[in-house]
Amino acid sequence: MKKILLVGLLGFFAMGCASVQPAQKSNLTVGMVNKTIVKGQTTQNDILQTFGAPNIITKNKSGKEVWTYDKVSSGSSGTSGYGTVLIAGVGGSSSSTSSQAFTLMITFNDNSVVEDYSMMSSAF
Secondary structure, X not given: OHHHHHHHXXXXXXXXXXXXXXXXXXXXXXXXXXXXXXXXXXEHHHHHHHHOOOOEEEEOOOOOEEEEEXXXXXXXXXXXXXXXXXXXXXXXXXXXEEEEEEEEEEEEOOOOEEEEEEEEEEEO
């Protein structure tokens, strides 16, 4: 019976120490936008190859196609005492959560070339 209890506790301990793989890093950043997009030169195909499909495709008042990319990411940092809780019966956790939002809007001319673009980045 003690062996079964010990194996069970070790299983719970292992689950508490497991880590989750982070999401694949996006190349939708201010640096990548500035490096990639050149008004009057960059094509829709270039944009697709670099950033993938947009989240939203619309037309503005002038009938020009506008692609919108939205990226929201959040993360937490801190320590937790899962192993301590299971073994010694004491422990605690502390963490902080932050979020970042990045929006890129690209306007194309009639030849599918970048006419203009704007970015907005915020952290909270």
